[in-house]
Amino acid sequence: MKFINLLKKELSELINAQMVFSLLFSLAIFIIMGNVMQSVTAEISEEASHPKINICDLDNTDFTNAMLDSFITEGSNVKIVSVKNDDYAAPFSGSNMKSYVVIPKGFTDEIKNGKKPEVISVSKIKSASTLSGFTGGTDGTTSLINSYISYELAEQQGVSEDNLKIIEAPLKISEQTVVADKTAKVSSTTILGKISTQNMILPIIVLVLLMLTSQSLIASISNEKIDKTLETLLSTPVTRGSVITAKMLAAAIVALINAGVMMIGFSVYTKGMTSAVTSDLGITETVTKSLSADDAFRQLGLNLSAVDYALVGVQLFLTIMICLAISIILGALVNDSKSAQTMLLPIMMMVMIPWLISVFTDVNTLPTAARLIVYAIPFTHTFTAIPNLMFGNMTEFWIGLGYQFVIFIIVMFFALKLFKSDKILTISLNFGQKSRFKKSRKTTED
Amino acid sequence: MANVLEVKGLSKQYTKVLAVDKISFEIGEGEIFALIGPNGAGKTTTIRMISTLLKPTDGDAIVAGHSVIKAPEKVRECITYLPDEAGAYKQMTGIKYLRFMAGLFTSDIDGINSCVERAKNICGLGDRLNDKIGSYSRGMIRKLLLARAVMTKPKLAILDEPTSGLDVLNAIEIRKMIKKLAEEEGMSFLLSSHNMLEIEFVSDRVGIVSKGHLMVTGRTDELKERYNAPNLEEVFERVVNENEVH
Numbered sequence: 205m206k207f208i209n210l211l212k213k214e215l216s217e218l219i220n221a222q223m224v225f226s227l228l229f230s231l232a233i234f235i236i237m238g239n240v241m242q243s244v245t246a247e248i249s250e251e252a253s254h255p256k257i258n259i260c261d262l263d264n265t266d267f268t269n270a271m272l273d274s275f276i277t278e279g280s281n282v283k284i285v286s287v288k289n290d291d292y293a294a295p296f297s298g299s300n301m302k303s304y305v306v307i308p309k310g311f312t313d314e315i316k317n318g319k320k321p322e323v324i325s326v327s328k329i330k331s332a333s334t335l336s337g338f339t340g341g342t343d344g345t346t347s348l349i350n351s352y353i354s355y356e357l358a359e360q361q362g363v364s365e366d367n368l369k370i371i372e373a374p375l376k377i378s379e380q381t382v383v384a385d386k387t388a389k390v391s392s393t394t395i396l397g398k399i400s401t402q403n404m405i406l407p408i409i410v411l412v413l414l415m416l417t418s419q420s421l422i423a424s425i426s427n428e429k430i431d432k433t434l435e436t437l438l439s440t441p442v443t444r445g446s447v448i449t450a451k452m453l454a455a456a457i458v459a460l461i462n463a464g465v466m467m468i469g470f471s472v473y474t475k476g477m478t479s480a481v482t483s484d485l486g487i488t489e490t491v492t493k494s495l496s497a498d499d500a501f502r503q504l505g506l507n508l509s510a511v512d513y514a515l516v517g518v519q520l521f522l523t524i525m526i527c528l529a530i531s532i533i534l535g536a537l538v539n540d541s542k543s544a545q546t547m548l549l550p551i552m553m554m555v556m557i558p559w560l561i562s563v564f565t566d567v568n569t570l571p572t573a574a575r576l577i578v579y580a581i582p583f584t585h586t587f588t589a590i591p592n593l594m595f596g597n598m599t600e601f602w603i604g605l606g607y608q609f610v611i612f613i614i615v616m617f618f619a620l621k622l623f624k625s626d627k628i629l630t631i632s633l634n635f636g637q638k639s640r641f642k643k644s645r646k647t648t649e650d
Numbered sequence: 651m652a653n654v655l656e657v658k659g660l661s662k663q664y665t666k667v668l669a670v671d672k673i674s675f676e677i678g679e680g681e682i683f684a685l686i687g688p689n690g691a692g693k694t695t696t697i698r699m700i701s702t703l704l705k706p707t708d709g710d711a712i713v714a715g716h717s718v719i720k721a722p723e724k725v726r727e728c729i730t731y732l733p734d735e736a737g738a739y740k741q742m743t744g745i746k747y748l749r750f751m752a753g754l755f756t757s758d759i760d761g762i763n764s765c766v767e768r769a770k771n772i773c774g775l776g777d778r779l780n781d782k783i784g785s786y787s788r789g790m791i792r793k794l795l796l797a798r799a800v801m802t803k804p805k806l807a808i809l810d811e812p813t814s815g816l817d818v819l820n821a822i823e824i825r826k827m828i829k830k831l832a833e834e835e836g837m838s839f840l841l842s843s844h845n846m847l848e849i850e851f852v853s854d855r856v857g858i859v860s861k862g863h864l865m866v867t868g869r870t871d872e873l874k875e876r877y878n879a880p881n882l883e884e885v886f887e888r889v890v891n892e893n894e895v896h
Contacts, residue, residue, distance in 0.1 A: 206754055
C-alpha cells in the first residue's frame, strides 16, 4: 500500500499535461510528415504509370509527330508546350509544370544524316526540397525519346527488337547472396536494404527510451534533493529501497509510454519515407524486389523467431535497468537544476556513440583498441543484438547479454549503496570548482 | 515526565570535519527543546542523525525506546521531520500532498482521513488546499508542512528552523501553533534555530551548540540567571565566548 502510494506520486509527477501535450505534438508531427511522404510516393507512382511529357516540338516533322503519337498510344500524358524566341521561362508562367523538353528545328535531319540529335531539357527550380526532384523532371521524357530513336534506327538497320535489347544490355547478372552456410538468389543490396529498413526503428526507439528514462529519473531525484523533499521522504516509515524502486518503476513506465507513442509515430513516418525512396527505383522493380527480399530472408534464415524476439526483449530490459541505475547515481550527484541538465550528457554520449557507429559501420571491423572501447560501453550490445541474432552470432550475443548483466549488477550495487548511505544527502558534484566531489558546506558544518 | 528522546554521546565525523562531538541531552513528553547555535555549529547534523537520515559515527539516540542505529525503521514511525527551507511537491494540491504523506505513515484509509482532517484544521488554509502547492506563498507552504509534520501525532516532531524566511505575522502564528500542540496534546518538539527571541518565547528548555559541542542546557530563565544576562541572546554570546576562551 505504501509502495503503491509512492508509485502513484512518482507517476503523477511524471505524467502531466506538459508530457501529454508533447507526446501528442510529436505524434502529430510524425503523422503529418508521414502523410507528406505518402503523397510524394503517390505522385511518383502516378508518374511512373502515366508519365507526364511536356514537350515543345519546334521541328514538327512526320518523324516527331509519329514519335509523339506513339507516346500517347503507350499511355503517356503528352502536353504540347509553345516556346518563342528562346524564351524558356515563358511556358512556366501560370502553370504548375516543373519541366519540359524542346525538340529543336533540324532534329529529324540530324537523325537522317546519321548524327547525334540534340534536345533541350528545361527545368524550373521552385524549392530547395530534395524530394521535389523525384518528380517532374525531364529524365523520363528524354529516356522515351532515346528509346524511340534507338528502335527506329535499329529497324532501319534490320536489327530485331530482341537483338536491340541484347545490344543495350549485353550482360545478364545472376546475383547470389550468402549468409552463414545458406544461399539465396538475390542481390546483397536488396537484403541490406531490407535489413536497414527493418532495423531502423528499434535503435531510434532505444535511443528515445534511454534518453527519456534517464532524464526523468535524474530530474526526479535532483528535484527532491533541491526542494529538500527527499529528506522529508526518507524520514518517513518507508524503506529507502521502496523509494528508489518506485522512482525507477515510474520512470520506466513513463519511458515505455513515450516509446510506444514514438514507435507508432515513427512507423507512420517510416512507411511514407520508405515508399518515397524506393519508388525512385521504379514502382514495378520495387514490388518485385520486396517480394523476392521476403523470400530470400526466409531462405537465408534472417527472419527472427519468437525466441529471438524474447531475447531482444530481455536485452532491452537489461539496457533500461542499466540506464536507470546510472541515472540514480547521476541524480544523486546533482544539487541544482543546471547540473541536472548537464548530468544527462554522459548517458547521451554512451548511447549516441555506439548507435552512430552501428549505423555507419560494423563494430567488428574497427581496430582492436577502438573495438574494445566501443564494446566496453554497455549500450553497444543493445544495438548489435538484432544483427547478432539475425546472422546467428549467438556467442557474441550471449557475451553481450552477460556483460550487460554484470554491468547492471555492479552499477545497481553502487546506486543502492549510495542511496542507502548518508551520501545521498551530502554528496554533490560542483562543476567548475577545484574539488569536484565536494560535500555541501552546510551539511558538513551545520 | 518520561523521556521521549535520549541522546547519548552522539558524534558525526565527516572525512575531515568533526561536525558533532559527543552531544547528550534528553526531551521529556510534551516538552519543547531547542538547539540553538550559530551557522555551522552542528545543529542540523544532530537533527539529521536523530531523524535517521545520517548515521552517527559514535553514540546513540533513543526515540520512544528505539535506537536510531539498531531500529531506524521503528524510530521513523515515532517521529516527523521538517527540514530547514523544505519545499513540497509543487504539482500536487495541498490536500493531495497531505493525503500522500499520511499514506506513508499508515495504510488504513480511516487513519489517512483522520490525519488529513487534523492537518486541515491545523494549517487553516481552507479552500486553498485544493490549489496546487506551486501557487502557495512561502508562509502557506510552511504552514502546510508544519501541519503535515504534526498530523500523524508523532511522539517527537523535529523542526529545523521552523520559521526561517517567514514574515513576522506568519512566524508568530507558527510559534503559537507549536506551543499549543505541546500544551494541549502533549506532543514533544525538538527545534533548531538561531533566532533567540523565537526560542525564548516557544521553548521549555534550550541547548546551546557551538563548534559541534553542546555547551549548556537548561530552562531559559535558569540560564539567564546563571549567566546574569537579560535575555537568551546575551546568554548565548557569553556561552560562545567562554567556549572560545577555553
